[in-house]
Amino acid sequence: MAEGFALTEATYYILLSLIKPLHGYGIMQKTEELSGGRVRLAAGTLYGALSALCEKGWILLLPTDSDSRRKEYRLTEKGLAVLRTEVARLRELADNGERVLQEV
């Protein structure tokens, strides 16, 4: 994905949740917590997004003990940079929106 593209809400919250290592269900809970209960990631959506984000190198799968089925993921440096760019883009969107709406 080129820089300047908008992330989906799901991608955004997955990246945000993975500042600290989490497993799949942990990401769903963290997303709900961060969004004050507004954003709920469905399991199928999250599962597909996780493999796509690993392929992009924005997150990585952490090595786990062989007896644990739970897979943990963490944000990479690349993912962090994407997140920072996105936050700046969202701020610009919100600022522009507020400025225009103030004139109404």
Next chain:
Amino acid sequence: MENRKTIRKWYWVWDFEKEENWLNEMALNGWVLESVEYVTYHFVRCEPGEYSVRLEMHPYDEEYRHFMEETGAEYVGRMMMWVYFRKKTDRGPFDLFSDIDSRIRHLDKIGKMLTGIGGANLVIGIVNSFSTSRLGFVNLLCATLLMYALGRIHGKKEALEKERLLHE
């Protein structure tokens, strides 16, 4: 009172959402899906509305099953390429897809499967039509049906893509 019942039923691939709705209506009426076999559903008594049921086209994937179970869903079974899950409603809402993109990807998956099987039937049908076999028309009939199904799935996908232009 009987505690179990078996219903033989099948559905056209483009009606998979209707099928899911029907399974949820059964659960609302106190019958939850317990296992699936080829065109056969087995239900067991439950409290009305105790469960939600979801189905999805997904190739066999142990990892996905564990992933779902971790979120509180139960694996019910699979029939051909379809996998069935259920979740107790008191453990929170149960959806497999929470945005348009993943719904589109799911339809893509169904479309690829139909294209694969449809294409194979088309080739076999053509080859058989030129050979001594008289069964070529069966494959061509299957291919036609599969192409029709592909069209229906594609229609659903287009509707979602149109929506996706405006929002997620």
